[in-house]
Amino acid sequence: MQETLQIIGIPLLKIAVLIGGLMTAAAYLVLLERKMAAWVQDRKGPNRVGMPLTNFKLGGLGQPLADGLKFLFKEEFTPRHVDVLLYTLAPIVTLTSALAVYAVIPIGDTLPLQLTANGGPLQLIAAPGCDVGLLYIFALSSIAVYGVILGGWASNSKYSFLGGLRTSAQMIAYELPLGLGILGVVIVSGSLDLGTIIRQQADTGVWNAFAQPLGMVVFVIAAFAEAARLPFDLPECEQELVGGYHTEYSGMRLITFLIAEFLHMVTAAMLISILFLGGWHFWGITGSGPIQDDQWAWVYSLLRVGVLMAKVMGVILFFMLVRWSWPRFRFDQLMALGWKVMLPHGMVNLALVAVLCEPVVMAAIGSGRPAVFIAISWGVALVTWMATAMVQPGDPENRPQTHVEPSI
Amino acid sequence: MRRDDPSIQWIEQPKLGFAARMYLPLFVQGLTTTAKHLVGPKVTVSFPEERPQPGNPLIYRGVHRLNRDEEGRVKCVACFLCATACPAHCIDIIGVESPWPDREKYPESFTIDELRCIYCGMCEEACPVDAIELTSLLDLTGRSREEMIFDKEKLLSVYDQTKDAEPMPSLKYGGTL
Numbered sequence: 080m081q082e083t084l085q086i087i088g089i090p091l092l093k094i095a096v097l098i099g100g101l102m103t104a105a106a107y108l109v110l111l112e113r114k115m116a117a118w119v120q121d122r123k124g125p126n127r128v129g130m131p132l133t134n135f136k137l138g139g140l141g142q143p144l145a146d147g148l149k150f151l152f153k154e155e156f157t158p159r160h161v162d163v164l165l166y167t168l169a170p171i172v173t174l175t176s177a178l179a180v181y182a183v184i185p186i187g188d189t190l191p192l193q194l195t196a197n198g199g200p201l202q203l204i205a206a207p208g209c210d211v212g213l214l215y216i217f218a219l220s221s222i223a224v225y226g227v228i229l230g231g232w233a234s235n236s237k238y239s240f241l242g243g244l245r246t247s248a249q250m251i252a253y254e255l256p257l258g259l260g261i262l263g264v265v266i267v268s269g270s271l272d273l274g275t276i277i278r279q280q281a282d283t284g285v286w287n288a289f290a291q292p293l294g295m296v297v298f299v300i301a302a303f304a305e306a307a308r309l310p311f312d313l314p315e316c317e318q319e320l321v322g323g324y325h326t327e328y329s330g331m332r333l334i335t336f337l338i339a340e341f342l343h344m345v346t347a348a349m350l351i352s353i354l355f356l357g358g359w360h361f362w363g364i365t366g367s368g369p370i371q372d373d374q375w376a377w378v379y380s381l382l383r384v385g386v387l388m389a390k391v392m393g394v395i396l397f398f399m400l401v402r403w404s405w406p407r408f409r410f411d412q413l414m415a416l417g418w419k420v421m422l423p424h425g426m427v428n429l430a431l432v433a434v435l436c437e438p439v440v441m442a443a444i445g446s447g448r449p450a451v452f453i454a455i456s457w458g459v460a461l462v463t464w465m466a467t468a469m470v471q472p473g474d475p476e477n478r479p480q481t482h483v484e485p486s487i
Numbered sequence: 488m489r490r491d492d493p494s495i496q497w498i499e500q501p502k503l504g505f506a507a508r509m510y511l512p513l514f515v516q517g518l519t520t521t522a523k524h525l526v527g528p529k530v531t532v533s534f535p536e537e538r539p540q541p542g543n544p545l546i547y548r549g550v551h552r553l554n555r556d557e558e559g560r561v562k563c564v565a566c567f568l569c570a571t572a573c574p575a576h577c578i579d580i581i582g583v584e585s586p587w588p589d590r591e592k593y594p595e596s597f598t599i600d601e602l603r604c605i606y607c608g609m610c611e612e613a614c615p616v617d618a619i620e621l622t623s624l625l626d627l628t629g630r631s632r633e634e635m636i637f638d639k640e641k642l643l644s645v646y647d648q649t650k651d652a653e654p655m656p657s658l659k660y661g662g663t664l
Contacts, residue, residue, distance in 0.1 A: 119521050122531045400525065404517035468508040 106143035155330035165233035170335035173226030183212035187384030231324035242323030252417035259425025260298030277358030286357035302347035348394035359383035544623035552645035562618035569610035577603035
């Protein structure tokens with residue numbers, strides 16, 4: 080009985096909490112996004128819908144509920160020209176893979192809860208001890224792209240199809256820098272498990288953002304592209320493609336796509352916080368080792384959850400602010416940035432980290448002096464960045480050619 | 488347009504400088520702009536509770552009014568210049584012989600279809616005696632189309648409502664009566 084509870088009950092409970100929490104978070108992040116959009120544009124934003132059947136407005140907090148109800152009651156229209164099976168499958172694939180990623184993402188460290196007789200403290204992760212966490216995340220985020228391509232293909236409409244095509248090209252171009260950005264972190268921590276990566280940063284007290292600035296820049300930009308957020312939202316740019324791959328969708332299927340898209344952003348924010356910003360660690364507040372079983376256990380546990388959530392929230396706010404700060408890239412600029420700038424930067428970072436982590440080099444600079452490591456990393460980052468700027472054409476080349484040589 | 492058209496002068500685009508190619512100054516510039524607006528003052532208002540304030544109520548183009556002279560009579564002399572100037576053809580005037588000695592005609596009926604009106608202010612521009620003016624009243628509602636056709640009495644009552652807040656600007660400049 081105890082064993083059944085431990086094997087089935089606790090994971091199910093965690094999954095329920097995770098999915099419920101994520102769906103609610105996604106709904107309220109949509110509200111936050113609309114509010115941010117309004118504030119940046121000097122408006123007030125949605126502030127009318129409050130508690131149902133009363134006059135309390137609560138600053139518009141009822142808006143996500145109303146939006147959800149609206150989508151529930153909308154007609155689920157299936158155009159006659161679509162491939163019905165793939166058309167129905169596409170949003171399910173996208174949302175499933177977007178949610179399944181959270182199985183290996185920790186939302187804190189541990190809680191000192193003894194739910195079973197012989198179990199340790201409760202791990203705040205749905206699948207604790209998954210040694211291939213990052214690999215799993217990568218595999219699933221690639222499947223999410225399939226959902227988008229399927230949706231674009233099955234819709235049998237040129238706008239959806241173009242959106243799907245753009246997505247596939249963009250995702251392939253930016254998976255590489257994404258992977259290169261992560262590789263540096265994996266080399267330093269020696270594990271693909273996100274919990275171990277956080278613990279390594281907590282133990283040394285040096286977040287990867289300081290030790291590998293180049294890796295962080297590459298990863299953050301690639302994460303923007305993977306989440307299809309502005310300035311990389313080519314797959315669904317409204318001015319050209321109506322709605323991109325979800326042009327032909329309505330009702331619950333549409334909101335499934337939209338939630339999945341938002342979850343990609345939350346995933347990206349989670350990964351940035353965990354891989355580069357130290358996860359639940361903050362100097363002088365959270366401590367670094369495993370939580371001791373004393374009277375302060377609860378305080379430290381909740382502090383670690385709070386610190387991680389605060390970091391994730393900060394990254395999400397950055398994502399939303401960026402949306403209104405820069406215009407969208409043109410497609411050739413997007414590809415040029417991916418292949419000509421991000422990929423070389425990622426390789427330089429990988430080579431740098433690999434060399435610095437060599438035992439000989441570590442012995443030479445002294446393993447107890449992370450400041451040297453950080454200084455070298457920032458120096459190399461600066462030099463690489465400036466070198467890239469030098470070789471960039473100073474001419475944007477976005478005007479018609481007056482003299483076109485006939486090509487042979 | 489032909490590209491080798493001699494009448495077209497192609498201007499060389501300025502080259503990007505080193506700072507622009509570094510992208511960082513532009514990055515910071517964009518973020519500071521949005522961050523400033525994020526916390527800056529908002530221009531919209533929560534409408535039914537707060538009223539939007541038109542920058543200058545005297546030149547705002549809202550609901551029309553028909554001005555009165557000192558004796559409380561309608562100033563209009565039924566010259567039809569406003570109806571002629573109106574691009575939406577929303578002004579309908581029936582002019583009859585005036586009972587007063589200082590003018591020849593006056594409007595027996597003066598109706599404006601507020602739903603047809605495009606609030607361009609041409610009638611105000613055209614009026615030779617400053618009889619028709621646009622006020623700063625902006626929330627105009629009605630439950631039927633008939634209700635939105637304003638007759639002379641209604642337009643005069645708009646004047647009575649707004650004459651204190653928005654005095655006739657023409658008076659200051661020695662306007663006609």
